[in-house]
Amino acid sequence: YRLMRFNTMMDMFDRDFPGHYLRLIRRVRTSVIALIPTVTGIHATLSTVGTSRVVIGGPVFQKIAVRRNPETVALSSPRDATGLFELDQQPELLLPFEGTGVEASWEFRMPKASNLFDYSTIADVILTIEYTALNDFGYRQEVIQSLSTTISSDIPFSFRNQFADQWFDLNNPEQTATPMVVRFVTTREDFPPNLEDLRIQQVLLAFLRAAGSSSEVSGSSLLFTEDGGGGPVGGAANTVEGVISTRRADGKAIRAGDAASWIPILGKAPFGDWELALPADPVTKALFANEEIEDILLVITYSGRTPDWPS
Known part of the structure; x- marks a missing residue:
């Protein structure tokens, strides 16, 4: 439904x-x-x-x-x-x-x-x-x-549709030198034009599970290296109902097991290199082999400053 x-x-x-x-x-x-x-x-x-x-x-x-x-x-x-x-x-x-x-x-x-x-x-x-x-x-x-000069919005990235090579590697770990580890890039062109000072507000990683599946993915590591911003930040986290997020839907404090290690990603410009590393164990590999995971979505909540209105 x-x-x-x-x-x-x-x-x-x-x-x-x-x-x-x-x-x-x-x-x-x-x-x-x-x-x-x-x-x-x-x-x-x-x-x-x-x-x-x-x-x-x-x-x-x-x-x-x-x-x-x-x-x-x-x-x-x-x-x-x-x-x-x-x-x-x-x-x-x-x-x-x-x-x-x-x-x-x-x-x-x-x-x-x-x-x-x-x-x-x-x-x-x-x-x-x-x-x-x-x-x-x-x-x-x-x-x-009265209009705020800062807006906030979400942009989703589908591994199946937008990161097809990385999606192939996750589904065929035996054909890559780094099983269950993929890297991808987000650029300025991925975000709306005419906005300045773009910053990451929240990060969500959702594993879209097949109907009837309740499998979780433990120990998923997400690292982000901002363009010109030094070394990678991020870390490992566990899914809760197939989702890892830097915020809870009710706005309360982050739970243990959520994406507390991803907090250093927030506030950075959303342009740079990402690395997603999933456990290379038989259980996780089987989730992809059995098509229990139909897609992975990376959703970036970002803020940006709009141009001034003409007088």
Whole structure:
């Protein structure tokens, strides 16, 4: 079963078009980027969950709640699906999600039981929101002054897709001089342009396990050498539910067995050489030989400084 919950926040739209207010959804389109047979399509649903919000004008611009019942549409096309018959125009009726504020909570469901294609080929799910808004130049200056010049985002690296040579070596340790040890590089081109002073905030390593597998990988070593930054930093850590991370989801202190040895990586520029060393024992090798590990994801949470807005 596949379920994805996510939020669209107001500052995501403010960074694109500061000064817009009363942003109300007109139409929502969903695309699933994957190897999906043309005649099969997808079988998914998109729903709103909870209350949405908009900014209203007046003497003081303020955010208010838009109270509407939750809505759900069924999606069958993998590209620009809206849940509507496009030629069946009914102007007297609202479109799905029409009138909802752009700051909203969403739920996307695409159960494996009704989708007979390879989920490992899913590259992305794209949500396109078409909305209407009003503009105010005074409010634009207010928003620009309130926007932080520092942004934070995540960038994932898939060993199966982006580090194919390293993925091959992990699956064929007998064909390499350093069994279960791979090296790779992250460069400036891997990160968005127009950002300055990029820094690593968090590091997560996820072993994507096959359905039914609960195997853990103990003693995984991750080392990072920053470009022009001296020697390698990092160390060994153990997976918890297939994941090693420098932070916990609840924001509390790092647990013993998590990535405490990776803390020195944080704060460095994310460009340099990485080394991942897994235990070269029969148990770990068998996880790859038996395809119990379908991929390894390195997720770097980074911060960067945006250019100044023109006055």
